[in-house]
Amino acid sequence: MNRREALKRVAFIMGGTVIGANLFLEGCTRPASKDVATLFEAKTTDYLGELAEAILPKTSTPGAKEAGVGEFIPVMIRDCYDEKDQKSFLDGLNGVEDRAKKDFKKGFLELTPEEKLKFVNTYDKEAKEYQTNKKEEEPNHFFTMLKQLTLTGFFTSEVGMKKALRYVKIPGKYDGNYPYKKGDKAWAL
Secondary structure, three states: HHHHHHHHHEEEHHHOOOOOOHHHHHOOOOOOOOOHHHHHHHHHHHHHHHHHHHHHHOOOOOOOOOOOOOHHHHHHHHHOOHHHHHHHHHHHHHHHHHHHHHHHHOOHOOHHHHHHHHHHHHHHHHHHHHHHHHOOOOOOOOHHHHHHHHHHOOOOHHHHHHHHHEEOOOOOOOOOOOOOOOOOEOOOO
């Protein structure tokens, strides 16, 4: 017997006092809609990796692409975002090429690193404006979600924790007065 079946039986025996347990478990395993499933295709994860790399490029530390952010984003969109935000993300992603061609007369992947930076800065400014003025029932801006997922994916990855942050596998005691030296990396938790 699996865990879901056991919970159903316990809920039945207890007269349904475990309300929502089945819905909660189904939420953890819901399949991707047909549209969201396209995010898992290799060409799309590579493209998402390129977009994430434009937001968090490789410098003296690895970039978002090396941290596997392109593979992280579809999982989070499928598992953590409601349908309205999923649609907003997909629509925004589908509009990236058109926007790049409109602004730079070439596709996003053909842009130079400087043009990619200008591109994401323009999107970021637009997204901040949108988020400030949006009504509660409106979906989040595509770029806001992309940027948040890029940063979350990078800084929770092994690469982000070990190469961009200071990482101690088993930290010592908390010291709120630990001396800071200019240029020190933040701690990974």
